[in-house]
Amino acid sequence: MEADIRPAVREDLPGIVEIYNEAVRETTGTYDSEPHTIEQRAAWLEQCTAKGFPVLVAEVNGTVAAWGALGPFVERAGFRHTGICAVYVETASRGMGLGTTLIEALVIEARQRELHTMLAAVDAANDASLRLHEKLGFKRVGTFREVGRKNGRWHDVVYLQRML
Ligand SMILES: CC(C)(COP(=O)(O)OP(=O)(O)OC[C@H]1O[C@@H](n2cnc3c(N)ncnc32)[C@H](O)[C@@H]1OP(=O)(O)O)[C@@H](O)C(=O)NCCC(=O)NCCS
Structure with missing residues (x-):
């Protein structure tokens, strides 16, 4: 799928929030259980920007179809060369390569920021995300047993790592 990958701006927040809240409601791609508001995400975007961490969107035909x-x-000096990534694709656009494109773009951003290694934390039953990474x-570097709780049950989380 043809997409324009670019840094997120405030105008993208409604799309970012809609995609995230879809994942909150319907997936274990996040263990948040309450939808996020645009205001919450505006503060998050400002913080990411202030700290020099990238938020990217995949724009398809003028709308945000995915973001990462x-x-x-860990926010301590000694961990400053380690990043953790997250990617969310709207339901209708999954399986078309947007997740791949966004993570590849985040790897480039990570290298530009002189990160040494990148992590991802993925629900152990989230086959799509495990395979994507x-x-x-x-x-895969390890599995934390029953550290997550969503929809009335425990979830294992797999950590994955890529050296840069
Ligand atoms: C997980 C997610 C980000 C994948 O993004 P995507 O754009 O659908 O993935 P891609 O099309 O780039 O596919 C990449 C690889 O993932 C795997 N994959 C994708 N969808 C899959 C599915 N439904 N089942 C199994 N594997 C799948 C395939 O190996 C695929 O590679 P291939 O096409 O060469 O075989 C997307 O499904 C999503 O947003 N899910 C809900 C939120 C979420 O779980 N986010 C991740 C949090 S860790």
Whole structure:
């Protein structure tokens, strides 16, 4: 699918929030259980920008079809070369390569920021996300048992890592 990958701006927030809230309602791609507001996400976007971490959108035919972000793994000085990424694709556009394109773009951003390694934390039953990351060279480094709780049950989380 042809997409324009570019840094997110405030005008993208309604699209970003809609895609995220779809994942909140329907997936284990996030363990948030309450929808986010545009105001919450505006503050988040400002923080990411202030800290120098990228938020990218995939624009298709003038609308935000997916977004991805790189954030700090741990906010302590010694972890400053380690990032953790997240990507969300609207339901109708999944399986068309947008997740792949966004993570590839985040890897470029991470290298430009001299990050040394990138992580992803993925629900152990989220086959699409596990395969997406593995296809892009992320290796499984471990599984945390029952650290997540959503929809009345426990969830295991797999951490994956790609050296940059
Ligand atoms: C997980 C997600 C980001 C994948 O993005 P996507 O754009 O659909 O993925 P792509 O089309 O780039 O596919 C990349 C690879 O993922 C795998 N994949 C994608 N969809 C899949 C599915 N439904 N089942 C199994 N594997 C799948 C395939 O290996 C695919 O590679 P291939 O096409 O060469 O076989 C997307 O499904 C999504 O947003 N899901 C809901 C939110 C979420 O789980 N986010 C991740 C949080 S960790």
